[in-house]
Amino acid sequence: MLTRSLMSVSERPRVKSLIMDHRLSRPVVERFVAGNGLEDAVGAITKLNGSGIGGILDLLGEGVSDPKGASQAADEHLASIKRIEETGIDTTVTIKLTQLGLAFDKAGCIDYVRQLATEARSIGTHIEIDMEQSPFVGDTLEVYRALQADFEDIRLAVQAYLRRTPADLQTMAGLRPKIRLIKGAYSESPEVAVQKKGEIDAQFAWLTDWLLANGKDPAIGTHDGALIDHCIESAGRAGVGKEGFELQFLYGIRRDLQQRLADQGYRTRVYVPFGSAWYPYLMRRMAERPANLRFFLRALVGG
Amino acid sequence: MLTRSLMSVSERPRVKSLIMDHRLSRPVVERFVAGNGLEDAVGAITKLNGSGIGGILDLLGEGVSDPKGASQAADEHLASIKRIEETGIDTTVTIKLTQLGLAFDKAGCIDYVRQLATEARSIGTHIEIDMEQSPFVGDTLEVYRALQADFEDIRLAVQAYLRRTPADLQTMAGLRPKIRLIKGAYSESPEVAVQKKGEIDAQFAWLTDWLLANGKDPAIGTHDGALIDHCIESAGRAGVGKEGFELQFLYGIRRDLQQRLADQGYRTRVYVPFGSAWYPYLMRRMAERPANLRFFLRALVGG
Numbered sequence: 001m002l003t004r005s006l007m008s009v010s011e012r013p014r015v016k017s018l019i020m021d022h023r024l025s026r027p028v029v030e031r032f033v034a035g036n037g038l039e040d041a042v043g044a045i046t047k048l049n050g051s052g053i054g055g056i057l058d059l060l061g062e063g064v065s066d067p068k069g070a071s072q073a074a075d076e077h078l079a080s081i082k083r084i085e086e087t088g089i090d091t092t093v094t095i096k097l098t099q100l101g102l103a104f105d106k107a108g109c110i111d112y113v114r115q116l117a118t119e120a121r122s123i124g125t126h127i128e129i130d131m132e133q134s135p136f137v138g139d140t141l142e143v144y145r146a147l148q149a150d151f152e153d154i155r156l157a158v159q160a161y162l163r164r165t166p167a168d169l170q171t172m173a174g175l176r177p178k179i180r181l182i183k184g185a186y187s188e189s190p191e192v193a194v195q196k197k198g199e200i201d202a203q204f205a206w207l208t209d210w211l212l213a214n215g216k217d218p219a220i221g222t223h224d225g226a227l228i229d230h231c232i233e234s235a236g237r238a239g240v241g242k243e244g245f246e247l248q249f250l251y252g253i254r255r256d257l258q259q260r261l262a263d264q265g266y267r268t269r270v271y272v273p274f275g276s277a278w279y280p281y282l283m284r285r286m287a288e289r290p291a292n293l294r295f296f297l298r299a300l301v302g303g
Numbered sequence: 304m305l306t307r308s309l310m311s312v313s314e315r316p317r318v319k320s321l322i323m324d325h326r327l328s329r330p331v332v333e334r335f336v337a338g339n340g341l342e343d344a345v346g347a348i349t350k351l352n353g354s355g356i357g358g359i360l361d362l363l364g365e366g367v368s369d370p371k372g373a374s375q376a377a378d379e380h381l382a383s384i385k386r387i388e389e390t391g392i393d394t395t396v397t398i399k400l401t402q403l404g405l406a407f408d409k410a411g412c413i414d415y416v417r418q419l420a421t422e423a424r425s426i427g428t429h430i431e432i433d434m435e436q437s438p439f440v441g442d443t444l445e446v447y448r449a450l451q452a453d454f455e456d457i458r459l460a461v462q463a464y465l466r467r468t469p470a471d472l473q474t475m476a477g478l479r480p481k482i483r484l485i486k487g488a489y490s491e492s493p494e495v496a497v498q499k500k501g502e503i504d505a506q507f508a509w510l511t512d513w514l515l516a517n518g519k520d521p522a523i524g525t526h527d528g529a530l531i532d533h534c535i536e537s538a539g540r541a542g543v544g545k546e547g548f549e550l551q552f553l554y555g556i557r558r559d560l561q562q563r564l565a566d567q568g569y570r571t572r573v574y575v576p577f578g579s580a581w582y583p584y585l586m587r588r589m590a591e592r593p594a595n596l597r598f599f600l601r602a603l604v605g606g
Contacts (some may be wrong), residue, residue, distance in 0.1 A: 163509045166466065167473035190505040199502045202493040206466045 010283040020279055028296045032252040032285050033060070034274045038076075038083055041274035044251065045089045048270050052262045055091030056128060056248065057084070060275035063098045067108070070101030074112045078119060085123040092155070093120055094128040094271065097140050106139060110146050117151040126153040133186045134162060134193070141168060148175055155219060159184030160204035161193040169207070173214050180248060181207055182221040185284040205230045212238040212245065219269070221248035223257060223289070232266075242266055250285065253292065313586040323582055331599045335555040335588050336363070337577045341379075341386055344577035347554065348392045351573050355565040358394030359431060359551065360387070363578035366401040370411070373404030377415045381422060388426040395458070396423055397431040397574065400443050409442060413449050420454040429456040436489045437465060437496070444471060451478055458522060462487030463507040464496040472510070476517050483551060484510055485524040488587040508533045515541040515548065522572070524551035526560060526592070535569075545569055553588065556595065 010016065019025055034044040045055035057080055064070050080093055093116065100112040117127045131140055144156045156177060158165050161184035169177065183200055184193065194200050201224065208231050211218035220231045228247060235245055246267045249258045262268045273281055286293045313319065322328055337347035348358030360383055367373050383396055396419065403415040420430045434443055447459045459480060461468050464487035472480065486503050487496065497503050504527065511534050514521035523534045531550060538548055549570045552561045565571045576584055589596045 163469065163506055166470035167513070170470035170473040171476075173474075190501060191508050194497070194502055194505075196499060196502060198493065199497055199499060202497075203466055205494050210470070 010287070016279060029278055029282060031295070032250070032273070032282055032292075033278045034251060034272050036274065036276050038080060038274060041272050042083060042087055042089060044272050044274075045091045045270075046087070048272070049090050051259060052268075053258060054267075054269040055089060056269050056271040057091045057093045058130075058271055058273040059095075059099075060273050060281055061099050061277040062096050062132065062280065063103065064101065065104070067101060067105065070099070070105070070108065070112065073099040074116065077116050081116070081119045081123060081125075084125065090125075091272070092125050092128050092269065094130055094157075096130045096132060097143055098132055098136060102136060102139055102143065106143065110143050113143060113147060113154075114150070117147065117154055121151070121153060126155065127151070128155040128180060129157060131157040131159050131182075131184075134188050137162065137164065137168070141172075144177075145172070145175075148177065152178065152216070154178065155180050157182055157221070158207075159193075160207050161188065161195075161200045163192060163194065165203075165207065166210070169210060169214070176214065176216045178216045178218075179211055180219040180221050181211060182248075183224075183288070185288045187287075201227060205234075209234050209238075212240050217244065217246065219246040219248045221250075221271070223249060223254040225257065228257075228261070253285070253289070313590070319582060332581055332585060334598070335553070335576070335585055335595075336581045337554060337575050339577065339579050341383060341577060344575050345386060345390055345392060347575050347577075348394045348573075349390070351575070352393050354562060355571075356561060357570075357572040358392060359397050359572050359574040360394045361397045361433075361574055361576040362402075363576050363584055364402050364580040365399050365435065365583065366406065367404065368407070370404060370408065373402070373408070373411065373415065376402040377419065380419050384419070384422045384426060384428075387428065393428075394575070395428050395431050395572065397433055397460075399433045399435060400446055401435055401439060405439060405442055405446065409446065413446050416446060416450060416457075417453070420450065420457055424454070424456060429458065430454070431458040431483060432460060434460040434462050434485075434487075437491050440465065440467065440471070444475075447480075448475070448478075451480065455481065455519070457481065458483050460485055460524070461510075462496075463510050464491065464498075464503045466495060466497065468506075468510065469513070472513060472517070479517065479519045481519045481521075482514055483522040483524050484514060486527075486591070488591045490590075504530060508537075512537050512541075515543050520547065520549065522549040522551045524553075524574070526552060526557040528560065531560075531564070556588070556592070 034041040041057055045057065048055055059076055059080065061073065064073060077093060077095060084091055095116065097109055100109045102109045113127065120127050129140065129144060131137065147154060157180040158169065159182055181204065183204060194203055204227055208220060212234055222228060242265055246269060247261055249270050251270055251272045258268060258270060286296050337344040344360055351358055362379055362383065364376065367376060380396060380398060387394055398419065400412055403412045405412045416430065423430045432443065432447060434440065450457060460483040461472065462485055484507065486507060497506055507530055511523060515537055523531065525531060545568055549572060550564055552573050554573055554575045561571060561573060589599050
């Protein structure tokens with residue numbers, strides 16, 4: 001409920017400009033976003049690497065509407081990969097397919113992803129594909145399937161709150177897909193997505209078990225301690241060691257937890273967003289977790 | 304919650320004998336169960352047929368624990384099929400695999416189902432397989448898959464409340480399975496089954512759409528008017544006519560609704576249980592619907 005109502009309010013233009021222009025938004029943005037430029041993100045990841053945590057470099061921005069926008073996004077991703085090679089930081093690169101033209105040119109989008117996956121592999125890392133709103137799920141799966149045979153290293157995000165996710169994964173069971181499991185943070189209808197936290201958590205746990213049994217090197221992307229515990233216990237029951245799965249987090253959220261798990265020898269990566277298009281990303285972070293929203297409101301009203 | 308707590312109370316031996324022996328239980332039993340003998344069920348189905356409604360003959364009883372019990376149940380089913388032939392009533396025969404030894408002899412269970420499916424087909428009807436508690440789901444699916452190539456007419460019940468159901472169905476998509484979709488009425492844990500009514504309904508609607516697109520002649524087993532409306536509308540959108548799906552109900556529940564839909568030309572069948580082992584069946588009916596429970600309590604306390 002909180003997700004849906006906050007997300008819907010946040011899409012009003014006046015609310016958006018109020019928040020984007022408010023000088024007090026800055027500290028909140030800085031908590032959850034590495035900065036406007038690639039070098040800000042490189043700096044943040046360098047620091048994480050120093051603590052034994054990998055990065056997932058995320059260029060903010062979604063839904064370009066013309067070939068020029070897609071081409072620009074692809075160029076920015078290529079520049080990121082080049083910079084990763086130069087600096088030697090430990091990070092993957094995550095991409096949103098709508099940023100690469102999925103909505104209007106699927107074949108072109110696949111070509112971009114193939115190019116990025118090739119470049120990433122040449123420097124010893126890999127691409128991750130974010131999952132976006134439900135209307136894009138089918139096409140995103142199609143792009144993943146088109147490339148999976150050539151690029152088994154690509155990791156695909158799937159959302160536990162979607163009712164279709166168990167069936168989607170079962171369809172891919174023969175491929176042993178490499179998946180990032182997240183709860184999902186868009187506003188979706190009850191027919192499309194499970195709505196209550198308890199139900200989403202239970203589905204997340206069920207999918208974790210499925211991925212440990214049927215997937216390849218699953219990544220569990222959550223800050224929910226109970227679900228992380230469930231993953232660790234489930235991996236134990238499935239005979240999967242610490243090297244067989246990854247724990248993923250978001251920049252600025254539960255940094256204590258991130259560090260503790262890294263210190264315990266779990267493979268951890270943090271999703272590090274950078275760029276000026278931080279608004280929708282930030283609103284999803286506010287909507288999905290009351291603690292984030294309180295932090296935001298305290299910053300706004302408390303000065 | 305009501306389901307789980309009532310189901311757990313109902314399993315206490317003292318509660319069971321109190322209810323089973325109470326003279327005032329009789330009117331409630333008679334409302335939901337056709338009677339103790341096969342002829343009672345034949346009579347009930349004859350009456351339904353007169354109103355344009357088909358039957359689903361259900362011999363009460365579950366979970367036999369030895370080969371003799373399974374053999375007896377198979378014999379009773381064969382006697383039912385013989386009686387259906389003699390009387391010419393319009394009914395299918397539904398079976399529970401644990402009654403045919405699923406728990407201790409899967410191969411023997413498959414043999415029984417094959418025999419029953421053959422006999423049913425020879426008199427122009429078919430077998431339906433009920434779905435039972437979650438520990439039996441995997442084996443039940445296995446039995447169905449073992450027979451589906453030879454007996455495409457067998458209908459399998461699947462439960463919308465189970466988290467695994469979308470994945471199970473997706474696994475069978477290539478078979479175009481013939482399914483009865485029900486909500487599910489056993490007490491299951493949150494990791495195994497969706498718990499809240501709103502979530503179960505949404506999953507039910509999602510699965511209805513899936514079956515209309517991917518299944519063969521789906522049957523929708525619910526008394527929930529909104530979900531029946533959803534099915535009818537979804538069939539319209541999918542270009543599936545009234546002949547392309549079936550609406551199923553339980554004996555004694557929402558008889559007005561059953562008749563109205565039959566009168567409107569929808570294919571309808573009513574699940575007609577008979578036999579002396581009515582206790583667990585009746586407790587599931589009480590737990591799944593407040594109106595049924597109120598009816599029961601009114602009979603008990605009101606005299």
